[in-house]
Amino acid sequence: MQTTHRRAFEGFIAVLRQHVNVIVAESLLDLAFKEIGKAKGAELSEGECQKVVSLLGGSLGVWVKDGALREECIKKLRGCCAGADTDAPTQQSSAVEIKSEDDIVNARQQAKQHAITLGFNHTDQVKIMTAVSEAARNIYQYARTGAILITSLLIEGGRRAIEIQSSDRGPGIGNLEEVLSGQYRSKTGMGLGILSCKRLMDDFQITSQLGQGTRIVMRKYVI
Amino acid sequence: MGRTIPIIRLYDTLLVSIQIVLSDHLVKELKENISCEVRRRRTNGLVIEVSGVDVFDSYIARSIRDIAQIAELMGTPTILAGLDAGMAITLVEMNMHMSGVETALNLENAFDILAERRKREEQEGGALIADCEAGPAEVAVEDAQALISGSTRRERHADDA
Numbered sequence: 001m002q003t004t005h006r007r008a009f010e011g012f013i014a015v016l017r018q019h020v021n022v023i024v025a026e027s028l029l030d031l032a033f034k035e036i037g038k039a040k041g042a043e044l045s046e047g048e049c050q051k052v053v054s055l056l057g058g059s060l061g062v063w064v065k066d067g068a069l070r071e072e073c074i075k076k077l078r079g080c081c082a083g084a085d086t087d088a089p090t091q092q093s094s095a096v097e098i099k100s101e102d103d104i105v106n107a108r109q110q111a112k113q114h115a116i117t118l119g120f121n122h123t124d125q126v127k128i129m130t131a132v133s134e135a136a137r138n139i140y141q142y143a144r145t146g147a148i149l150i151t152s153l154l155i156e157g158g159r160r161a162i163e164i165q166s167s168d169r170g171p172g173i174g175n176l177e178e179v180l181s182g183q184y185r186s187k188t189g190m191g192l193g194i195l196s197c198k199r200l201m202d203d204f205q206i207t208s209q210l211g212q213g214t215r216i217v218m219r220k221y222v223i
Numbered sequence: 224m225g226r227t228i229p230i231i232r233l234y235d236t237l238l239v240s241i242q243i244v245l246s247d248h249l250v251k252e253l254k255e256n257i258s259c260e261v262r263r264r265r266t267n268g269l270v271i272e273v274s275g276v277d278v279f280d281s282y283i284a285r286s287i288r289d290i291a292q293i294a295e296l297m298g299t300p301t302i303l304a305g306l307d308a309g310m311a312i313t314l315v316e317m318n319m320h321m322s323g324v325e326t327a328l329n330l331e332n333a334f335d336i337l338a339e340r341r342k343r344e345e346q347e348g349g350a351l352i353a354d355c356e357a358g359p360a361e362v363a364v365e366d367a368q369a370l371i372s373g374s375t376r377r378e379r380h381a382d383d384a
Contacts, residue, residue, distance in 0.1 A: 101246045108278055126278070126309035127316065133280040182318075192281045196317040 009040065011080035012052070014117040019073050020063045028063075032056050053077045093151040096136075098168075099144075104136040107148045111164065114152045118160050119222050127200040128162055128220055134193035135166035135216055143170025143213065153219070160222040164201070169213040176208055228253050230260055235267045236337055237299075238330075241283075242275035250286045254293055261297045268337040269294045272330055274305030284319050291324045298372070300325065300340075304333040 009029070016025035032055040033040055036048050044052070057074045064070045094114065096107040111132040115125040132148060139146035146168025153161040178184045179191040180198065194216070198204040201218040208214040228249060231238040237260060239253065257269065271287055273279065291301035304327045306314075314321070327333035 101244065105244050105277075123309050123312055126313050129278045130280050130313050130317070133278045133282075137280065137282050192285075192317075192319070196281050196319070199316050199318065200313065 010116060012056070012077060014113055015073060015076040015080060016056070017113060018076075019060075019069060024063055028056055028059050031059070049080070050078070053080075091152060091154055093149055096148045096150070098136050098139045098146050098148060101140060104133060104140060107136045107150070108132045111150050111162070114150050114162050118152050118162055120162070120220070124220065124222075128164070131197045131200045131218060131220075132164055134196045135164065135218075138193045138214075139166060139168045139170070143168035146170065146213075161202075161219045163217065163219045166216040167213065168215075172210040172212050172214055173208040174210045176206065180206075230256055232260070232264070233334075235265050236334065237261070237266055237269045238272065239269070240272040240275060244277075245283050245286055250289075253286075254290055257290060258293055258297060261294060261299050266299050267341055269299050269301045270327075270330065270333045270337070271301060271303050272305045272333075273303065273310075274307065274329075276305075276310075279306065279310040279314065281317060281319055284314065284321060288321060288324055295323065300337075302327050302333040302336060304328070304330050 012029055013025055016028065020028070029052075030040070032052045033042075035055050036044075036051050038044060038048065053074065056077055057070075060070050060073060064073060092114075094110040096103060096110055098104065098107065108129040112125055112129050115128045120128065132150070136148055139148070146166065149163075149165040149167075151163040151165070153163050155161060173179060173194075175184060179194055182191075182195055184191040194206065197216065197218055201220045203217075203219040205217045206214065226243060226249070228239060228241060228243070230253075231240075237257065239257070243249075260266065261269075269291075271290065273283075273287075276283060287303060291303070294301045302325045303321065306326065325336070327336055
């Protein structure tokens with residue numbers, strides 16, 4: 001029961017933060033919890049959960065002007081209220097186009113949100129954010145444009161994982177084996193970034209063709 | 224661009240606190256500003272504070288290492304302060320060597336290290352002068368050279384890098 005609640009609270013925050021900033025998210029949630037007379041760490045029944053969602057839905061109008069976005073937010077919040085068996089995060093993806101240095105920051109913030117919702121501990125969150133940062137920076141530095149796709153995965157047996165896909169149509173890497181073995185020493189640090197990703201994540205797969213581009217798929221599993 | 228990373232002077236120590244995301248443009252500016260400032264006034268140390276950094280990746284690690292090497296070449300040791308547990312664990316797992324950059328847990332420790340080093344240099348300098356006053360001193364050439372260049376410890380660090 002305790003686990004159910006914790007994910008609900010974190011789930012609410014994770015959903016809210018996709019639409020408003022963290023300070024607003026936390027105060028809206030604090031107010032809603034106060035309304036139902038529960039402390040932040042308390043267990044919520046299904047009914048209390050739904051009440052929180054309707055309270056949040058009411059106050060969202062001020063912060064999320066777009067009706068469609070608001071509806072989507074409320075739907076996701078309701079999803080956090082579901083019972084124990086559907087409690088795990090649903091498979092969802094965030095795509096971030098990498099065109100500027102700000103996008104690198106955006107990509108890692110998105111990754112952090114997914115990681116928090118999936119239940120990764122703080123150190124693993126940092127590792128995931130760092131791997132995303134390395135991949136995004138490689139895209140920006142060598143290909144100029146590309147995309148990062150972050151997916152929260154549910155695998156059979158109840159295992160959860162985060163999957164990061166990084167793709168670009170950049171120059172590609174010719175000496176992949178050399179780079180992956182750690183022998184290559186580039187002045188610009190390209191090999192280093194890829195090696196870092198490989199070391200920080202659990203599964204790592206890279207395909208690259210000179211002149212065609214590079215694609216990386218990597219996963220980290222929640223223990 | 225508009226944004227710049229300020230360099231703060233505290234007596235003869237320079238303090239740089241990195242709180243915004245680094246870009247190539249900012250790193251280049253930082254290198255130029257630090258080397259200018261080191262030349263302009265007597266500087267015995269550069270402290271780079273990173274507790275405000277959200278993700279310490281290989282790009283920022285490399286940039287700091289480069290800045291430290293530039294400062295070192297101009298006779299100024301660099302101390303990196305503010306790495307948290309997550310950053311440290313990640314750096315080791317990435318096998319990212321911050322060689323040539325001394326580290327301190329936090330800002331106070333960094334300044335303590337620099338103050339202690341300054342005191343030791345003053346003592347060494349004082350001892351040499353006392354010897355001279357007593358009579359023709361026989362000082363090993365290496366010691367004299369070390370005093371002139373600033374510190375034996377700094378040279379040892381450069382060898383390790």
